[in-house]
Amino acid sequence: MLTGSIGESTAQAAVDTLVSALFVAEGARLVSLARFFVEDRTAAEDLVQEAFIRLSRSAGRIRDPERAAAYLRSIVINLARDHNRRGLVSLRHRPPAVPDEPSAEETAAARESRLEVVAALHELPRRQRDCVALRYYLELSVEDIARTLGLSPNSVKTHLQRGLRSLAVTLEETR
Structure with missing residues (x-):
């Protein structure tokens, strides 16, 4: 009995270490990723x-x-989709979020062309948008995107190519 509890506590310690390391390494990037799919920072933080x-x-x-x-x-992307589709119960019953105050970094990066790109990105079909956001915003490799979305690398390449072509056409029309 004692051996089982030691093994369980060791396993839990390994899980805690893994989750903590991922939070430090990926937390802020995941909030940024979630922001592509939801409207406010508070909802993105809740999803993460x-x-x-x-x-x-x-x-x-x-x-x-x-x-x-x-x-x-993949969990963050699926939660964001679920949030947009019907909303998570815990998120649905909270008061509306106070609009974000842009940081100095966000203000510097918030040029008009960036806003046009984000708007055009929202118009892409779901898989193309997912692939483009993961590739060019989080700078993931094609293989990492394939693992994240459960697609083949060739499918990811196809979605990236089609998404970039659509973005180019949309952005050319707005200028």
Whole structure:
């Protein structure tokens, strides 16, 4: 009996270490990723928090810790889709978020062309938008995107090519 509890506490410590390391390495980037899919920062932070909770609950089943970041990104994307589709119960019952105050970094980066790109990105079909955001915003490799979205690398390349072509056409029309 004592041996079982020691093994369980060791496993829990490994899960806690994995989740903590992922939070430090990926937390801010995941909030930025979620912002592509939801309207306010508070909702994006809530989605990322929920993703970490879900990861910690299932982390004991993860056999390859190197794939945990991709798994976490896919959780965030799925939660964002769910939020947009029908909203999470916990998010639905909170008061409206106070509009974000832009940081100095965000203000410097918020040029008009960036806003046009983001608007054009929202017009893309879901898979193309997911692939383009992961590739060019989070700078993931095609293989990492494939693992995150559960697609083949060739499918990711196709979605990227079509998405970039659509973005180019849309942005050319707005200028």
